[in-house]
Amino acid sequence: MSRSRGEHLFDLLNSLLLILLSLITLYPFLFVLIASLSDPKWAIQTRGLIWYPKGFTLEAYRLVFQNPSIITGYLNTLLYVTLGTLLNILMTSFGAYALSRQQVMWKNPVMFLIVFTMFFNGGLIPTYLLIEDLGMADTRWALIIPAAMSAYNLIIMRTSFMSVPSSLEESAKLDGANDFTVLFRVILPLSMPVVAVMILFYGVAHWNSWFSALIYLRTRDLYPLQLILREILITSSTETMTTGVGGSDKMLFGETIKYATIIVATGPILLLYPFLQKYFVKGVMIGAIKG
Template sequence: MKRKRSKGEKAFSVFNYAFLTVLMIICLYPVWYVAVASFSDSNMLTVHTGLLMKPLGLSFDAYKKVFKNPMILRGYGNTLFILVIGVFLDLIMTSLGAYFLSRRGVMFKKPILMLVIFTMFFSGGMIPFYLNLKDLHLTNSLWGLIIPFMITTQNLIILRTSFESIPDSLIEAAQIDGASHLKILMSIVIPLSKAILAVMVLYYGVSIWNSWFWASAIIRDRQMYPLQIILREILVQNDTSSMTTGVGAADQEAIGMSIKYATIMVATIPILCVYPFLQKHFTKGTMVGAVKE
């Protein structure tokens, strides 16, 4: 029998939906503004004030100039290399570490886990980290943005907690049949942990896609710049000279603004397209990895 809701519950629901709707609009409008501005005529956009709900004189000039910039395509290629190889190696190393720390009877398990957790709060600092990269010949190399960051402590702990929720009876049955630990990990643990692994792909992927600091610190060859460094040059350093050649000095500022918006969209759309495919696993995977049953 359906329970009749009280007036207070109805009022709360109305307020809740109204509040969340307003909050959603506040969060979505900046994205909508950038998207609409990137398709607007640069001269009309310069003199426009107030809210922007639709393109001002539909124009694709900004996108044409963005894709004519060879560094954008080069940055895309470098970022995709770091993303694909990095996420693949991150999942392998994090899964191996999480499986090791999730098994019972492992020698020195607690001290090792405490050392792992210790790294969440204390580190050697940026300068020693950079010197290590230099001594390992990882500076000015894309591998310097992959190898040192293969395991994130927080992700390792979440994945370890998820692996611990797998019934021991399955592991013991596989061991009785003569399965090795690698076989158990690949044939039992990983297939039962697809949801949390999808969350790990999302976590590592977003982290790699958005990272720029260490790339700016260790990469000197412009041909190795990832996309975020190119984006930083355009937005922070206001460098659009490579895309405004042949444009009059009076129009450079106007077209430069449109180019910035178009560059933001070019750098943001790919990672936004990934979310719908991983969203269904996100809540389930996070809860499984965060709460031990």
């Protein structure tokens, strides 16, 4: 069918609008990147839009990576993301598999209780007291165990598992497979798009998490990168990174250090996203629509 002139004009306006919205969304990150690579004096004095670095320098990044807190925070965050996401996928898969099987008793009341937690919870103080009584306060487990499963992600994965034909499970069990074999060798391989989405959701949540660390951790060596970033941005604690800088330039480099720290903290998760993007839409749609 031939398209009318109005339809072509509508598509053109939609494309222009989406490009404009993309530029508006991307520019703040681009501004931070340019400012982090620019001469500190120029970056501070410049007002308005900037499109390229002036006085290109990597001094801010050198100062950032000289800070031992950044390296320690990076290693801690990588550990939290790896262990946390692995536990998240494991626990969510177990829960989704059990709640998606037709023969499981009391699955509807259990599902109601899980959904109930999305609207009501015990609150911060009871949760902190529980973590303290369990002996997890000021340990790495305080950031991993309490966030072992998300009710929202469980619902998405459960709906995805329900779309797998039950005949495959029956056939596997006729061949002697148990539930663990069915889950890991039948259900999960057929649900890799939604698993990739869960890895992205959980991984980003762990990478950006700072509030739990602020509440439960007191030992600085356990701080994740985002908590270090919070200190630098909010409390302007950049003195330890500018020890080798002249007194008049400390304030100037302090500002570009903030920009460089933002890039260092957000770069890895932005680089990971393109590798999982192709699964993103498919995984969410599979988890949202049954059948």
